[in-house]
Amino acid sequence: MDTNNCFHCGNEIIKKDEVVFDEKSFCCNGCKTVYEIFSQNDLSCYYDFENAPGATPQEIKGKYDFLDDEKIITKLLEFQEDTTSIVSLYIPHIHCSSCIWILENLQKLQSGISSSQVNFPEKKVRITFNSTDTSLKDIVYLLSSIGYEPYISLDNYETGKKEVDRSLIYKAGVAFFCFGNIMLLSFPEYFEVDEFWINQYRGFFRWLIFALALPSFLYSASDYYVSAYKSIKSKMLNIDIPIALGILVMFVRSTVDIVFDYGQGFFDSLTGLIFFMLLGKLFQQKTYSFLSFERDYKSYFPIAITKLNSDGTEIPVQVYDIEKGDRLLIRNQELIPVDGILIAEKASIDYSFVTGEAIPIEKKSGDKLYAGGRMIGSVIEMEVLFSVSQSYLTQLWSNDIFQKKIDQKHKTITDKVSQYFTPILLLLALVVFIFWLFIDVSTAFNVLTAVLIVACPCALALTAPFTLGNVLRIMxxxxxxxxxxxxxxxxxxxxxxxxxxxxxITSNKKSNIEFEGNDLTSEELSLLKSVIRGSNHPLSRKIYEFLPNSPKLEIQEFEEITGKGIVAKANNLIVLIGSASLIGITDESDTKQTKVHIKINNEYKGYFVFDNQxxxxxxxxxxxxxxxxxxxxxxxxxxxxxxxxxxxxxxxxxxxxxxxxxxxxxxxxxxxxxxxxxxxxxxxxxxxxxxxxxxxxxxxxxxxxxxxxxxxxxxxxxxxxxxxxxxxYSKNAMLTIYMSFGLSLLYNIVGLSFAITGNLSPLVAAIIMPLSSITVVSFVTIMSNFYAKKMQ
Missing domain, CATH: 3.40.50.1000 (HAD superfamily/HAD-like)
Incomplete structure (x- = not known):
């Protein structure tokens, strides 16, 4: 343990402010309190994932008093039903595995929280809690007290806009400015122009180049230093270590050249290197955001909902065509795709899709229904409050509750390569550097930097997600x-x-249906049509289409028994529709056709027989x-x-x-x-x-x-x-991934062979790195599109 730094947050301790507790040093009482909270709740292994992973908790007394307002809480909550509420909070401090671990164990710190899931790329935590045991305000104060204060902007919640992080664009812009000007000032040195003014002010221009290189070195490349530092602290070697080392070696070497007047150094290559690497990073970021956009907004569920027209007719519409004010018909077992108001007298809604709890909630006319609930029982009508949020439905579908635990071969390959890549690369760079030191010191530094830069496996990291993302889009x-x-x-x-x-394998829409048995009266036909209207079973839908239009009756009771049929009550008549075992008869007919039997008030009426298409x-x-x-x-x-x-x-x-x-x-x-x-x-x-x-x-x-x-x-x-x-196509997609793995590794092998032999400058290495990413992404896009068209 470093006694000069806080055990919790890692900040340097001012001696007069030092707080010692449990033989550990803290920079303030806030950090000590967080450590105490974790220790008392058996969560001290938070510190095992990474040294000093926490942030100093801030004093926020009174800051979140607005969370006492029910109207504001309603805007912030994703879901609120009975005692269960769900909220997603943006937490800027999320940065490592310790953060994920502690934020997914919030239920140990506060009663009332049932579960919490972290979305690491978006720095969000989705918390499910019991609103009678705790409140949103209490949760926000809890998060703030352990150093994870959420960022809450009501404007963002109302408009749906997110804060856009443009820091990478700014850093690339500064790097480009420095690179361009240094290149311009370096031209006389390139062409070895011998002229009075150039010779007279050569030293001035070199120091000007040094000054221009500083913003690029200190600001533009800062993410690589931070990532490398955190990686070393957590004893996990990531790919940013050789990159940060390469930049540092180039800067020190170039500074030495200028100080001792050996030459102008390699600041042109250094700034160019940083610019092209940031360009590659921007490209990678745009690639992922493109895939995310395609996934969230274009992969619409191919499911429809029944919309009721003003004249009472029913038409199926795609879920993304639903608009505010539309009236929808929801049958038994159907998913409610939008928030709305219940028009029917009562309804039973299963929200296990949202909460994981399978206890149906009873609703009455005028109550609010949330998207993601599943209708249980008789058919209902509802009025739409908001148009469908497709990304919300996708999020529900992808809920961890319903995920299968499977091994991913391509991910295993990527992880294995990444695990051994950095230590092997560092060892190779060191051996080659020592070898070249005995031949040419100047070349040795160039070779070291080129080896560290050219071998970056960015293309390898992009291969699988981009291929699979493109295949998802095409499918x-x-x-x-x-x-x-x-x-x-x-x-x-x-x-x-x-x-x-x-x-x-049989179609719901195409089928020859015949009714065999007693002739049904118009009242009985109306009764059957009204009962079957609430069912989604393929045979029920066929019978519903087969029966003539008739007045709709109010259904007093409705139960659909999986694998058997429907038991319902309407107009004080008990209706049974389904298998022979449900009706309570033995089907002794010779034919073994698909049948749906009918019984009304204990009187057997006959059966519908299907000739499947x-x-x-x-x-x-x-x-x-x-x-x-x-x-x-x-x-x-x-x-x-x-x-x-x-x-x-x-x-x-x-x-x-x-x-x-x-x-x-x-x-x-x-x-x-x-x-x-x-x-x-x-x-x-x-x-x-x-x-x-x-x-x-x-x-x-x-x-x-x-x-x-x-x-x-x-x-x-x-x-x-x-x-x-x-x-x-799926098999070809995996083949494409393995081919692009090979292409990426080939890039590294060829690049390294040139770098090791001293035939590759650091600047060219920096240009090759994003080019390899572009090549691999282009390759997987072309191949996945080619396979898609080839098999049609």
Whole structure:
């Protein structure tokens, strides 16, 4: 422990202000208090991640009194329902693994906080808390007391604008100014012009060059020094260490040249080096922000919601076409895509999608409904308060609660390369430097700097995220929407594909339906249509379309039993719609067709029988897939469709019928125990467990606002025949990553071979570094676009 520096924040201690506690020195009582808080709550391993990771807590008494105002709190909160509230706070001080660790353990410091998740790139923490046990104001004061004061700007919350960090642009601008002027002043030296005024004032111009180099060296390159210093402190060698060392060596060497009049030094190369490296950094930053923009705003869910027109007609609309004031129809199990006001008398909403808690909340007419809730029970109507926030829905879908723990091969490769890269590079630079010292001292310094700079693996770091980001974008345009980039690698590993039948390989829209049984009266037809209106099951949607238009009745009770059917009450009549077991009968008919039975007030009325229509291209798709994948069909229906399916599918396809949702999940598990990488494709209703269990779960969407949060992707029903294309494209995407890894390493090997032999100046090395990033990004973009077009 450094006794001259604060154990908590690392600031230098003024002797008269030193506070000693627990045999540790602190610069003030604030830092000592934070240490005490962490120690008392068994959080002292905060200091194990990095030495002195904290910030000195500031005195903020009265600063956040405005958080007592309910109107302001409502604007700041993302979600507020019953006792559960969620807020995202921007915390500028987040900078290392210790910060992440302590901010994700806030529940140990204050009762009422149930969970907290850090978004490190955006420096945000998303906190879920119980508003009866703690308040937003208490949380803000807690964060401030441990040195993580949030930045709260009400203007930003109202306009939705974020503070833009332009520091990198300013630093690049200063570096460019210094580089340009030093180059201009260095021309006489380049051409060895021998003239009175130049000879007379050569010393003045050299010191002027030195002065111009200082802003670039001290300000523009400061991020590299800070990063290298933090890396050494935390005993983790990052790539900024050789870069900072190279800049420092060049500066010292050039200063020595000017002081002892050996020459003008290498300040032109130094400032050029800093400028081109910052240019590469800007390029990398823009690349990531481009990918983030594509992900947040263009990867719209291919799900629709039912909009009610003023004349009472129902039309499906895409979620991003919803506007304030629209009236929406939400059926059982549908996701509420926007904030709105409940118009129906009552509703039961499951907010587990947002909070992870699966206890439904009862709402009454006029109550506010939040986006992300799932409707439980009978159909409701709501009026839209705000247009859809697509990035918010994406955030919900990507909630850590629903993430699968998987190994990423490409990430493992990058991590391994990065782990050994810096120490090997530093050792190589030292050996080459010592070797050249015995030959030519001037060349030795040039070689050392060039080796340290040219080998920077920026291109290696860009390879995987840019490739996968571009593939996500291309797949999104072709209506396969993946939760995140890791799913692409999982798709590439798939060897077994399991299909649900109803609503997956059969179409919801195309089906011949007949009713067999007692003639239904107009009142009974109206009753059935009103009950089925609240269900999203594929068979329910077909019956709803089949039944004639009739007056809508108020549903008093509604329950949809997964895998069985609907039990409802309307006009004081009990209605049962579903399987024979739900109705309480034994189906003894010879035919094994798909049937939905009807019972009204204990009187059996008959059944709807379906002649399933299979999706276009299903036969050709299965034929292509059978060459490379094991195919399985899991169905909750009976074996009535077996003959039809066997005529469509390859001979070795396994067909399993009469499967309950839990049996589907167990079947997926049994395949995985055999070492299979399983992709499950279902409709997201009865298949939620199986989709969650599979290595890749894809939910098929057909203008219905239903999918499981545990699914890894959503495919538009019109793109069903392209599943083989998407699987092959994923494999080609991984191939592109490995090819670009090779290209990046080739750049480093070629660059190092020139640098080691003394044939590469530091300035050229600095130009090569961003050029390698541009080359690799161009390569992966061209290749991923080429594969996308080649397979169409």
């Amino acid at each position: 999104g345009k072709q209506k396969l929407y993946l939760k995140n980039a890791t799913v692409i690698e999982q798709l590439a590993k798939v060897d077994t594909i399991v299909f649900d039948k109803t609503g997956t 299979y999706r276009k291209g299903v036969e050709e798709l299965f034929k292509k897939l059978s060459n490379k994948y094991e195919l399985k069909i899991l169905s909750g229906d009976n074996e009535g469709e077996m003959e039809n399916l066997q005529s469509l599918l390859p001979k070795d396809t396994e067909l399993i019928f009469n499967q309950k949702p839990e049996q589907k999940l167990e079947y997926i598990e049994s395949l995985q125990k055999q070492g299979k990488n399983v992709m499950m494709i279902g409709d997201g209703l009865n298949d939620a467990g199986a989709l969650a269990q599979s290595n890749v779960g894809i939910s098929i969407s057909e203008n219905v606002n239903v999918f499981s949060p545990a699914c890894d992707g959503i495919i538009d029903a019109t793109q069903f025949s392209k599943i083989g294309y998407f699987l092959k």
